[in-house]
Amino acid sequence: MRVHVALTPAEFSDAPLTGCVALAVDVLRATTASVAACDAGCRGLVPVPDAAAAEAWAARDGADTVLAGERGGEALAGFDLGNSPAEFTADRVGGRTVVLTTTNGTAAMLTAARAAAAGLAALTNVSAAARWALEQGRDVTILCAGDNGAFSLEDTVCAGLLVGRLANGSPGAALSEGAQAALGLGRHYGARLERLAVDSSWGRRLQRLGRDADLAWCLRTDVSLVVPVFLAGAFVPRRAGAPAAVGWESRA
Amino acid sequence: MRVHVALTPAEFSDAPLTGCVALAVDVLRATTASVAACDAGCRGLVPVPDAAAAEAWAARDGADTVLAGERGGEALAGFDLGNSPAEFTADRVGGRTVVLTTTNGTAAMLTAARAAAAGLAALTNVSAAARWALEQGRDVTILCAGDNGAFSLEDTVCAGLLVGRLANGSPGAALSEGAQAALGLGRHYGARLERLAVDSSWGRRLQRLGRDADLAWCLRTDVSLVVPVFLAGAFVPRRAGAPAAVGWESRA
Numbered sequence: 001m002r003v004h005v006a007l008t009p010a011e012f013s014d015a016p017l018t019g020c021v022a023l024a025v026d027v028l029r030a031t032t033a034s035v036a037a038c039d040a041g042c043r044g045l046v047p048v049p050d051a052a053a054a055e056a057w058a059a060r061d062g063a064d065t066v067l068a069g070e071r072g073g074e075a076l077a078g079f080d081l082g083n084s085p086a087e088f089t090a091d092r093v094g095g096r097t098v099v100l101t102t103t104n105g106t107a108a109m110l111t112a113a114r115a116a117a118a119g120l121a122a123l124t125n126v127s128a129a130a131r132w133a134l135e136q137g138r139d140v141t142i143l144c145a146g147d148n149g150a151f152s153l154e155d156t157v158c159a160g161l162l163v164g165r166l167a168n169g170s171p172g173a174a175l176s177e178g179a180q181a182a183l184g185l186g187r188h189y190g191a192r193l194e195r196l197a198v199d200s201s202w203g204r205r206l207q208r209l210g211r212d213a214d215l216a217w218c219l220r221t222d223v224s225l226v227v228p229v230f231l232a233g234a235f236v237p238r239r240a241g242a243p244a245a246v247g248w249e250s251r252a
Numbered sequence: 253m254r255v256h257v258a259l260t261p262a263e264f265s266d267a268p269l270t271g272c273v274a275l276a277v278d279v280l281r282a283t284t285a286s287v288a289a290c291d292a293g294c295r296g297l298v299p300v301p302d303a304a305a306a307e308a309w310a311a312r313d314g315a316d317t318v319l320a321g322e323r324g325g326e327a328l329a330g331f332d333l334g335n336s337p338a339e340f341t342a343d344r345v346g347g348r349t350v351v352l353t354t355t356n357g358t359a360a361m362l363t364a365a366r367a368a369a370a371g372l373a374a375l376t377n378v379s380a381a382a383r384w385a386l387e388q389g390r391d392v393t394i395l396c397a398g399d400n401g402a403f404s405l406e407d408t409v410c411a412g413l414l415v416g417r418l419a420n421g422s423p424g425a426a427l428s429e430g431a432q433a434a435l436g437l438g439r440h441y442g443a444r445l446e447r448l449a450v451d452s453s454w455g456r457r458l459q460r461l462g463r464d465a466d467l468a469w470c471l472r473t474d475v476s477l478v479v480p481v482f483l484a485g486a487f488v489p490r491r492a493g494a495p496a497a498v499g500w501e502s503r504a
Contacts, residue, residue, distance in 0.1 A: 150450075150451055150452060151405040151453070180436050181437045181439065181440040184429075185433045187429055200403065
C-alpha cells in the first residue's frame with residue numbers, strides 16, 4: 001500500500017486519485033462539523049463550491065435540506081447553520097441533507113470525491129477514518145484542505161496521525177515525502193494537540209472570533225466512530241469498528 | 253550532539269539555550285535581510301523589540317546607525333529601510349550598524365542571543381550556518397520565528413534543511429521530535445522551494461503586497477557564505493568555509 005499526503009490545495013493536482021481511497025481533512029472546521037452532522041443523524045452531506053450553488057440545491061430539494069457554511073470563519077447570511085460542529089444537532093440535521101460550503105473544506109471534499117472511494121477525516125474520528133481507509137484495500141491519498149490555499153498546521157497534523165495509523169495497520173506501507181512530512185508533525189503534536197490552538201494561524205483566528213468552544217471540540221481525537229463516506233453524490237454516515245485499545249501517539 | 257527545533261515562539265521557553273548554540277530563522281524576511289546586510293558590509297545588526305527602542309538607539313548612536321524594520325510586512329514610518337533584503341546595499345549599510353525590529357524575527361534573534369553562541373540562518377546561508385553551528389561543538393537549538401506567533405512553513409523548512417546538514421556533519425546526532433518534524437518538511441520542500449511562495453501564508457501576504465522580488469531573493473539556498481554571529485550586543489558578519497560540493501537535498 002502506498003500512502004500520500006497532499007499538504008496544500010496546490011498539491012491536489014499531482015495527488016493520485018484514480019483507483020485510490022481519498023480522505024479529505026479540514027480540522028478547523030469543515031470535516032469536524034461533517035463528522036458531528038453524521039453523529040447527529042443527518043442523511044448525508046453535499047459539498048458545493050459556493051453559496052449560490054447551495055441555494056440552488058435548497059430551491060430544488062426544499063424542506064429536507066439544511067444550508068450550512070462559512071467564509072473567513074463567519075456564518076453565511078441566510079444559511080441555516082454556520083460551520084461550528086456544535087450547531088449540527090439532531091433536531092437541526094436529523095434525517096436531513098446538509099448542503100455545505102466553506103472557505104477551505106469543500107474544495108478538498110470535492111477533490112476527494114473523484115477517487116475510487118472517499119471519506120472525511122478529522123481529529124474527532126481519526127482512528128475510525130484510518131480503519132475505514134485500510135478496509136478499502138487501496139492506496140491512500142490524504143488531502144489537507146489548507147488555510148486559504150496555504151499550508152495548514154492542524155490539517156497536516158491530522159494527516160500525520162492518519163499516516164501513523166495506516167502504517168501501523170499495514171506494515172511495509174510506502175510513505176511519500178508528503179506523508180513522511182505529515183508523520184513527523186503528527187508525532188510532534190500528537191501528544192499536545194491543545195498547542196494547535198496557539199500554533200495554528202486559523203486557530204488563532206477562531207480565538208479572535210470568540211470560537212474557543214469550537215477549538216476545544218475540534219482538537220480532540222477519537223470521540224466518534226463515524227466516517228462520512230461518499231456515495232451517489234453525498235457523504236453519508238458509515239460506522240467503523242471499535243477503536244484500538246491504545247492510541248498511536250502513545251506507541252510512536 | 254543533540255539538535256532541537258522550536259517550531260513556534262510558544263516553544264521558545266522550553267527550548268534548551270544554556271550551553272547551546274542557537275540559530276534564529278526568519279526566512280521571510282528578517283534573517284535573510286540580516287544576511288544581506290552582512291554581505292553588504294554592515295558592521296553589525298542589533299535586534300530591538302519595537303520602534304521606540306530602535307529610535308532610542310539611533311538618538312544615542314547617531315550617524316553610524318541605520319534604522320530598519322517592518323510591521324505586517326510594511327516599512328515603518330521614519331525608518332531608513334524596511335525589511336526587504338534588496339534594500340541592504342553597501343552604500344546604505346556599509347560600515348554602519350543596522351538596528352532592526354520586525355514582526356516575527358527580532359523575538360527569535362533576541363532569544364537566540366541568550367544561548368552560549370548565537371547565529372542567524374536563512375535559506376540564503378543555510379549551509380554556512382550549519383557549518384558554523386557544527387564548528388561550535390555544542391548542542392544546537394534552532395528557533396523558528398513563526399508567523400505572528402503561529403507556525404511558519406518556510407521557517408520550519410529552513411530549520412529542516414539545517415537539521416539535515418547538521419545530521420550529515422555529525423552522524424549519530426540525536427534529533428528531538430521538533431527537529432524530526434522539521435526534517436520531514438525540509439525533505440519535502442527542499443527540492444521545490446519555489447512552492448513556498450504559494451504554500452506559505454506569509455509568502456502569499458508578501459505577494460499581495462507586491463513583494464515578489466523579495467520572495468525570489470529569500471527562497472534561494474546558499475548564495476552567501478556569511479553567518480551573522482552574536483558578539484557583544486550585535487550580530488556581526490562571520491565568514492564560514494566553502495560550501496560542500498553537493499547539496500543536502502540531492503543526497504537525502
